[in-house]
Amino acid sequence: MASPAAPSDRSDRDALARPTAQAIGLPGGFYGPASFEMEHERIFARRWVPVAVGAEVPEPGDMKPVEIAGWHVLVLRTREGRVKCFHNICRHRGMKLVAEPCRRKRAIQCPWHSWTYDLDGALSATPMIAGDDAHRHEAFDNSALGLVEIPSARWLDYVFVNIDGRARPFEDWLAPLAGFFAGFDLSGLGHGTTIDTPFEGNWKFVVEGAMENYHVPFCHPQLSTGEKQGDWRHEVLGDCAISMHYAPEAFRKLGEGGSVVRQNSLPRCPRSPPDLGGRQYLITIFPTGILFINANHVGLNFLLPHGHDRTRYVRHLYLFGDGATSPVHREQREAVFDSWRTIGEQDIALVRNVQEMARVRDAAGIRTRFSPYWERSVHNFQKLYAGAIG
Ligand code: FES
Numbered sequence: 081m082a083s084p085a086a087p088s089d090r091s092d093r094d095a096l097a098r099p100t101a102q103a104i105g106l107p108g109g110f111y112g113p114a115s116f117e118m119e120h121e122r123i124f125a126r127r128w129v130p131v132a133v134g135a136e137v138p139e140p141g142d143m144k145p146v147e148i149a150g151w152h153v154l155v156l157r158t159r160e161g162r163v164k165c166f167h168n169i170c171r172h173r174g175m176k177l178v179a180e181p182c183r184r185k186r187a188i189q190c191p192w193h194s195w196t197y198d199l200d201g202a203l204s205a206t207p208m209i210a211g212d213d214a215h216r217h218e219a220f221d222n223s224a225l226g227l228v229e230i231p232s233a234r235w236l237d238y239v240f241v242n243i244d245g246r247a248r249p250f251e252d253w254l255a256p257l258a259g260f261f262a263g264f265d266l267s268g269l270g271h272g273t274t275i276d277t278p279f280e281g282n283w284k285f286v287v288e289g290a291m292e293n294y295h296v297p298f299c300h301p302q303l304s305t306g307e308k309q310g311d312w313r314h315e316v317l318g319d320c321a322i323s324m325h326y327a328p329e330a331f332r333k334l335g336e337g338g339s340v341v342r343q344n345s346l347p348r349c350p351r352s353p354p355d356l357g358g359r360q361y362l363i364t365i366f367p368t369g370i371l372f373i374n375a376n377h378v379g380l381n382f383l384l385p386h387g388h389d390r391t392r393y394v395r396h397l398y399l400f401g402d403g404a405t406s407p408v409h410r411e412q413r414e415a416v417f418d419s420w421r422t423i424g425e426q427d428i429a430l431v432r433n434v435q436e437m438a439r440v441r442d443a444a445g446i447r448t449r450f451s452p453y454w455e456r457s458v459h460n461f462q463k464l465y466a467g468a469i470g
């Protein structure tokens with residue numbers, strides 16, 4: 081685990097590799113600025129990472145600028161309806177091209193000197209480049225000065241990018257996860273809402289908080305029915321994802337017909353394997369995707385790290401059939417959305433607290449542990465992380 085944050089690392093790696101009950105978690109230094117610099121390259125450039133969903137750019141000319149671990153990506157919908165991703169950087173003198181989401185644009189015009197790019201990234205105009213009335217210059221080959229495209233790929237409605245262009249082919253990397261859900265019909269999802277929650281903490285703390293239910297009875301008591309949860313299944317799906325799924329008894333209130341949403345009639349997933357369909361799935365798509373699949377709604381969630389201690393947790397909630405649009409379902413879907421909003425707000429202070437302590441716990445000689453019953457998922461995540469940073 082060589083890292084600027086933890087130069088001593090063989091023993092860290094060995095301690096993390098023990099069985100979950102004996103394992104020691106990542107040192108606090110991994111949640112600090114030096115590790116963030118390292119991850120910019122080793123994690124966020126090298127791997128497939130989710131940056132958006134198609135529903136954020138529904139129509140041709142729609143654009144969304146995204147910042148992820150120091151990279152600036154422009155996600156847009158072309159005239160033909162394809163989603164493409166580019167570095168959000170002008171080829172003239174490096175201005176950030178698009179600062180805010182925008183709709184139905186015909187072109188991208190740089191705010192500084194008005195170089196203009198079409199929706200496929202080609203440089204289409206360089207106004208006044210050679211004088212008051214001279215808009216072309218012989219030394220500039222416009223065909224070689226288009227926006228720099230970033231390889232991208234789609235799954236469900238997710239948009240993934242691979243910034244350095246050298247990751248394994250997307251389909252190979254995703255195969256264990258795509259295969260896992262092959263028996264489910266997830267094709268008819270409609271986008272219901274977006275919840276964008278800012279956390280004052282490292283992206284790994286947000287992931288780790290999202291992938292264990294140990295804290296739920298203590299920190300989200302409104303969800304817990306007091307029933308035993310039991311019946312867990314944990315899987316590691318290649319180097320792509322960490323799965324945790326469980327029978328939903330403990331969390332009936334989350335859109336399952338408990339007190340928040342009585343007699344829930346939201347449309348359900350139209351096809352799922354009989355033994356797996358009723359379960360709740362919390363899948364960490366390594367590093368920053370968090371896919372939640374419930375019988376009647378799905379979260380295509382992901383994190384956008386903006387600094388070592390600043391992370392946006394973007395949750396896109398989808399419903400099956402007409403669940404996202406029909407007035408009949410309005411009350412129930414709003415109850416589901418509100419439930420997720422509340423959960424996010426309750427987690428903000430926890431992440432801020434543990435981030436603060438990450439700065440001092442190494443110096444205090446304090447190492448972290450995992451509950452072998454609840455937190456195999458968190459342990460699996462940290463092992464995948466250790467492998468990924470090399
Ligand atoms: S920096 Fe973009 S046109 Fe000059």
Ligand SMILES: [Fe+2]
Nearest residue numbers: 289299423427
């Ligand atoms: Fe939580």
